Amino acid sequence: MSRGLRLEQLTVGYRLGWGRTKEVVRDIDVTARSGELTALIGPNGTGKSTLLRTIAGLQKGLAGSISLDGNDLARMSASERARHQSIVLTERVAPGRLTARELVGLGRHPHTGFDGRLSARDHRIVEESIAAVGAAELADRDLAELSDGERQRIMTARALAQQPRLLLMDEPSAFLDAPGRVAQAGLVRRIATQQDVVVVISTHEVELMLQLADRLWLLDRSGNLHDGTPAELVERGILADVFDSEDLAFDPVTGTFRLVADAAGWSP
Numbered sequence: 547m548s549r550g551l552r553l554e555q556l557t558v559g560y561r562l563g564w565g566r567t568k569e570v571v572r573d574i575d576v577t578a579r580s581g582e583l584t585a586l587i588g589p590n591g592t593g594k595s596t597l598l599r600t601i602a603g604l605q606k607g608l609a610g611s612i613s614l615d616g617n618d619l620a621r622m623s624a625s626e627r628a629r630h631q632s633i634v635l636t637e638r639v640a641p642g643r644l645t646a647r648e649l650v651g652l653g654r655h656p657h658t659g660f661d662g663r664l665s666a667r668d669h670r671i672v673e674e675s676i677a678a679v680g681a682a683e684l685a686d687r688d689l690a691e692l693s694d695g696e697r698q699r700i701m702t703a704r705a706l707a708q709q710p711r712l713l714l715m716d717e718p719s720a721f722l723d724a725p726g727r728v729a730q731a732g733l734v735r736r737i738a739t740q741q742d743v744v745v746v747i748s749t750h751e752v753e754l755m756l757q758l759a760d761r762l763w764l765l766d767r768s769g770n771l772h773d774g775t776p777a778e779l780v781e782r783g784i785l786a787d788v789f790d791s792e793d794l795a796f797d798p799v800t801g802t803f804r805l806v807a808d809a810a811g812w813s814p
C-alpha cells in the first residue's frame with residue numbers, strides 16, 4: 547500500500563449545466579508524501595482553491611481519482627473522511643458563543659462515541675493542540691472576541707485535534723501579520739514532520755515556501771500542475787515562466803521576486 551495522498555489522472559473544475567464543463571487543472575498525476583509539507587502555489591485564478599476543495603471532497607472532480615494511503619477518498623463516508631482528514635478554510639466562521647477551547651474540542655467529535663463526550667485522552671489532545679499553535683492564553687476566551695489572526699490559530703488547533711492523516715489548509719496565513727506568517731509556516735512544517743501527516747496548503751507565500759516546503763505543486767495559467775522540490779522547479783525555470791510579468795521578475799539565485807524598472811523610468 548502506498549502511503550500519502552495520490553492524485554491520479556485527476557481533472558478538476560466545474561459542471562456548468564447542460565452537460566458543459568469548465569476544466570481548471572487537467573490530468574494531475576502527483577503524490578504528496580506523509581511527513582512532508584506540500585505547498586500549492588500559482589497566480590490568482592489558476593485553481594488552487596478548486597483543487598484543494600476537490601481533494602477535501604467539497605466538490606467533485608471532473609475525472610480521475612484521489613486516494614489516501616491507498617484508500618479511495620470518494621468511497622469514504624463523511625464520518626470516515628472526518629477521521630482521516632481535516633481542512634482549514636479562510637472563510638470567516640460564525641462562531642456562536644463558544645470559547646476557543648470548546649471549538650478545538652469539536653475537532654475530537656469524529657473520534658468520540660455517540661454521546662459526543664470527551665474522554666480524559668480527548669481533553670489532553672485538545673490541550674496539546676492549543677499548545678502546539680501557541681494559543682494557551684486564548685483558550686478561555688469567546689471566539690467572537692478574537693481577532694481574525696487569533697481565530698485562525700484556533701481553527702488550526704481544531705484541525706490538529708482531529709489528528710488527521712491529511713491536513714488541508716487554504717491560504718492559512720491570510721489574516722496573519724509578517725511574523726505570524728513565518729511562525730504559521732514553521733508550525734505547519736513541524737506538524738507534517740513531527741506528526742507524520744500529509745500536509746497540503748494552498749498559499750501565495752511563494753518565497754517562504756521556496757525555503758520551507760518539501761514539495762511544490764505549481765499551477766500555471768494553462769491548467770497544468772508542475773510538481774517538484776523547490777530546487778527542482780527553480781532549476782527548471784518554471785517559477786519564472788509562471789510568475790514573471792511586466793512588473794515582476796523571479797530571481798533564481800536569491801529565490802525572491804523583484805520589481806522591474808517601469809517604462810516611465812522608475813527603478814526600484
Ligand SMILES: Nc1ncnc2c1ncn2[C@@H]1O[C@H](COP(=O)(O)OP(=O)(O)OP(=O)(O)O)[C@@H](O)[C@H]1O
Pocket residue numbers: 560568570588589590591592593594595596597
Ligand atoms: N463556481 C464556479 N463556477 C465556475 N468557475 C469557477 C467557480 N469558482 C471558481 N471558478 C473559476 O475557476 C478558476 C480557478 O479559481 P480558484 O478560486 O480555484 O483559483 P485560485 O488559484 O484559488 O485563485 P486565488 O489565488 O485568486 O484565490 C477561475 O477561473 C475561477 O474564475
